[in-house]
Amino acid sequence: MSGPRMTMQTQALLRMALSEPSREWYGLQMCEATGLPSGTIYPIIARLERAGWLESRWERPEEHAAEGRPRRRYYRLTGQGAERARLALASAYRSRSTARLPFGAGPTPGDLT
Template identity: 60%
Template sequence: MGGPGLRMTLQTRLVLGALLADPAREIYGLEIVDATGLPPGTIYPIMARLESAGWVVSRWEEIDQHAAGRPRRRYYRLSSGQIDGAAQARLALAEADQRRRRGGRAAIVPKEAL
């Protein structure tokens, strides 16, 4: 389902941590920005990679943009189908933490783990 693997950069780990704060909850992009302190230009490419890997699913909000006075939001949540996004995220964070403790570089989660 994913590409060659997901690089577990600090930014990716922060995003996964924000999603894991309440794994079943849908969260939109600016909430992730607030939770991580990262800029939107960093968040959205990470979300696209996580979704491409099958760890995250998203949907567009259904609202009347004119009545709401704002653009519709894209909501994200960890997947729960064939791929358990929360389990994958926890495993990836644990592995990245072990590598960090050993002084290694950012972890790349192998495709087989996806």
């Protein structure tokens, strides 16, 4: 199964989530932590949730009512999502590193066998 697209924005969100893998984040916190706008964050969250990398829950009504604010939806990495995120970020890092090598400095076909 292939995972979600590893755009730079997706990578930023995954790095943020992996900084505290068991923490629950709500959307505005994710925006603030990554510096990305909500119009970028929420589509990424939706893709990661569909892929099974994130799970979500709505806070209980008494939590937000007591504070007089709208209800929050909290997201966190699943166990499998955290592992896949680590692998995807490592792969993306390797791809960027290889792309910066001078022409001919990468592995030769014999290195790959």
